[in-house]
Amino acid sequence: xxxxxxxxxxxxxxxxxxxxxxxxxISNHLYFYWYRQILGQKVEFLVSFYNNEISEKSEIFxxxxxxxxxxxxxxxxxxxxxxLEDSAMYFCASSGEGNEQYFGPGTRLTVT
Amino acid sequence: AQRxxxxxxxxxxxxxxxxxxxxxxxxxxxPELFWYVQYSRQRLQLLLRHISRESIKGFTxxxxxxxxxxxxxxxxxxEEDSAMYYCALSExGRAQKLVFGQGxxxxxxx
Numbered sequence: 001x002x003x004x005x006x007x008x009x010x011x012x013x014x015x016x017x018x019x020x021x022x023x024x025x026i027s028n029h030l031y032f033y034w035y036r037q038i039l040g041q042k043v044e045f046l047v048s049f050y051n052n053e054i055s056e057k058s059e060i061f062x063x064x065x066x067x068x069x070x071x072x073x074x075x076x077x078x079x080x081x082x083x084l085e086d087s088a089m090y091f092c093a094s095s096g097e098g099n100e101q102y103f104g105p106g107t108r109l110t111v112t
Numbered sequence: 113a114q115r116x117x118x119x120x121x122x123x124x125x126x127x128x129x130x131x132x133x134x135x136x137x138x139x140x141x142x143p144e145l146f147w148y149v150q151y152s153r154q155r156l157q158l159l160l161r162h163i164s165r166e167s168i169k170g171f172t173x174x175x176x177x178x179x180x181x182x183x184x185x186x187x188x189x190x191e192e193d194s195a196m197y198y199c200a201l202s203e204x205g206r207a208q209k210l211v212f213g214q215g216x217x218x219x220x221x222x
Contacts, residue, residue, distance in 0.1 A: 031207035043212040056209055095207055103156040
C-alpha cells in the first residue's frame with residue numbers, strides 16, 4: 001500500500017539556521033499539507049498546496065516558512081531562520097479526490 | 113471559528129469493557145468529522161469518518177449535530193486498541209484543512 005514518506009526522521013539545528021523538511025506524497029495525490037505538533041499540544045495546520053500554489057495557510061505560516069514542489073515527487077517545507085519555538089514534530093499529508101488525508105511518519109525538528 | 117474538544121487527555125479501561133472517547137466540536141457550517149489513531153511509534157492513520165458510517169476495528173462514531181458531538185465507541189475493548197486517538201474536523205469539500213482536538217491516550221489494561 002502506498003505511503004507518504006518524510007526525511008529526515010529527526011533534524012537538529014541551531015537557532016537562526018535554515019532547515020528543509022522533505023516529503024514524498026502518495027504518487028497520484030494532488031493535494032498536499034503540512035501540520036506540526038509541539039510537544040504536548042494539538043496537531044496544528046500550517047499550509048495546504050495544490051497545483052503548485054498555496055491553497056490555504058494558517059497564522060503560524062509566516063514569512064519564515066515556504067513550501068515548494070521542486071519536482072514531480074517531492075514536497076518541501078523550508079524554515080528560513082529557525083527559532084526555539086519551531087521545535088516540533090512536522091507532519092506531511094496528502095490527499096486525492098476525496099477528503100481523506102494520509103499522513104507521513106513525521107520529522108522531529110529540534111532547534112537548539 | 114472551528115474548534116474540537118476532547119475532554120479526556122487520558123482514558124484507561126479494562127480489556128473487554130466498553131470504551132467511549134468523547135469529542136465535541138464548534139463549527140457554524142456543515143462539517144466533516146474524523147477520528148484518527150496513532151499507535152505507538154506509528155503514523156497518524158484515519159480510523160473513521162462520519163460520512164462513511166463504517167465500523168472499523170469494532171469502533172463506531174455517530175455525528176450528533178444537536179449536541180455537536182462525535183463520540184467514538186467500542187463495546188468490548190482489546191489490548192491492541194491502546195493508542196492515541198484524535199478527533200478532527202474539516203469543512204465539507206475537497207482538500208480542506210483538518211482541525212484537531214488535543215487527543216486522548218487510551219490504555220487498555222489486561
